[in-house]
Each structure stands twice: as C-alpha cells, then as structure tokens.
Amino acid sequence: GAGVSQTPSNKVTEKGKYVELRCDPISGHTxxxxxxxxxxxxxxxxxxxxxxxxxxxxxxxxxxxxxxxPEGSVSTLKIQRTERGDSAVYLCASSWGQGRQETQYFxxxxxxxxx
Amino acid sequence: QKExxxxxxxxxxxxxxxxxxxxxxxxxxxxxxxWYRQYSxxxxxxxxxxxxxxxxxxxxxxxxxxxxSQYVSLLIRxxxxxxxxxxxxxxxxxxxxxADGLTFGKGTHLIIQP
Numbered sequence: 482g483a484g485v486s487q488t489p490s491n492k493v494t495e496k497g498k499y500v501e502l503r504c505d506p507i508s509g510h511t512x513x514x515x516x517x518x519x520x521x522x523x524x525x526x527x528x529x530x531x532x533x534x535x536x537x538x539x540x541x542x543x544x545x546x547x548x549x550x551p552e553g554s555v556s557t558l559k560i561q562r563t564e565r566g567d568s569a570v571y572l573c574a575s576s577w578g579q580g581r582q583e584t585q586y587f588x589x590x591x592x593x594x595x596x
Numbered sequence: 597q598k599e600x601x602x603x604x605x606x607x608x609x610x611x612x613x614x615x616x617x618x619x620x621x622x623x624x625x626x627x628x629x630x631w632y633r634q635y636s637x638x639x640x641x642x643x644x645x646x647x648x649x650x651x652x653x654x655x656x657x658x659x660x661x662x663x664x665s666q667y668v669s670l671l672i673r674x675x676x677x678x679x680x681x682x683x684x685x686x687x688x689x690x691x692x693x694x695a696d697g698l699t700f701g702k703g704t705h706l707i708i709q710p
C-alpha cells in the first residue's frame with residue numbers, strides 16, 4: 482500500500498515569508514507526527530495528533546509554527562515569518578495508534594530552504 | 597531533559613564482519629527503543645524495535661537492551677556494503693507513550709568497506 486506522502490519535496494522561500502507543508506499519512510493511521518531534522522542531527526519531535534484530537538504541540542520551537550489536521554487525515558504544518566534557522570528537512574510520520582510499541586512510518590520529507 | 601547519545605562515527609567495518617552500534621539514554625523511565633536506518637537524502641526506516649531486557653534477533657540484525665545500564669545496541673552480522681548508512685537510535689521516553697514522540701540520537705554513520 483501507499484506510504485506516507487509529503488508535498489512539496491523541496492521548498493525554497495525568502496526570509497519573512499509564510500510556508501505550508503503537507504502530510505498525507507498511511508490510510509487508517511490515526512496518529513500523526515511532525516519532526517524536523519537539521520543537517521547532522523537526528524529528527525526532533527515537533528507535534529503529535531491523535532485523530533482530530535488536540536495536538537501535543539510541546540515540541541514546536543515558537544509561536545511561528547502551527548499545525549492542523551482538521552479531518553483526522555491530512556495535516557499541514559504552517560510556518561509564519563520564516564527565518565534562515567528554519568531551514569531543515571521536515572519529516573512527517575504516522576502510526577496505527579499512540580501505543581509504546583507502535584511503529585512510526587516516515588514520509589520522504591520536505592526540504593525547506595530559507596534564503 | 598531527555599537525551600539519547602550515540603557516537604557519530606564514522607564507524608568503518610570490513611565487509612562480512614560484525615558492526616556494533618551503541619546508544620545510551622538518560623531517562624530511566626524509557627520503555628520503548630528503536631533503531632532506524634537512514635540513507636543519505638532519505639527518510640528514516642525502522643530496522644528493529646526492542647522493549648524488554650535482553651537480545652532480539654531478526655535476520656542479520658540483533659538488538660540488545662540493558663535498562664539497568666540505560667544502554668541499547670545494534671549488531672549487524674555479515675555486514676554488506678548496502679548496510680552503509682546512518683543508524684539512528686530512538687527512544688519513547690515520556691509517560692504518554694507515542695504521544696510524546698520519539699527522541700532520537702544524532703546517529704552513527706556506518707561505512708562497510710568492500
């Protein structure tokens with residue numbers, strides 16, 4: 482079956498602009514996660530959704546970052562007033578549930594470059 | 597502060613030998629441990645998961661967990677050039693299971709020399 486998909490695969494923007502990154506999870510997966518990976522680092526947890534339930538956004542770096550998942554499937558990560566330090570690969574993952582033994586499957590990522 | 601530590605490498609191993617990758621974690625309450633493989637420019641792919649002390653084997657891969665020492669390792673037997681990648685250790689460290697997200701180490705860059 483289809484895996485996690487993310488669009489766009491690459492995004493170049495200018496400092497101060499607004500960007501939206503989209504994630505389409507594996508069909509039937511209720512849990513969805515966003516991570517950010519900088520060069521030479523492991524992925525860093527940003528935010529979690531269980532269905533359409535309230536997100537755990539404790540990992541978001543600041544209030545310029547916001548994510549939605551209005552119908553419990555597709556999610557959009559929104560970044561306002563982008564900064565050069567936001568340049569990274571943004572990874573989305575999904576799993577069947579939020580249990581400790583649930584495997585998180587990662588999408589291919591969106592490579593964001595802020596000039 | 598939840599931390600996962602790995603030696604960044606590169607770790608160079610001859611083809612056919614055993615590659616040993618190590619990881620330590622700071623949160624003693626951690627329950628679930630994962631090894632992901634990441635090829636350059638690609639996304640992480642799950643290799644092994646382990647939840648209780650001891651060894652878990654899957655083909656050429658063996659994961660080892662020692663909660664008392666807060667240590668988890670991955671052994672790759674009969675290493676192949678295709679095993680060359682960055683190996684990420686990840687932990688679920690919070691009380692809410694997956695809802696707390698995975699905490700990753702920086703990864704170990706493994707090179708298998710033909």
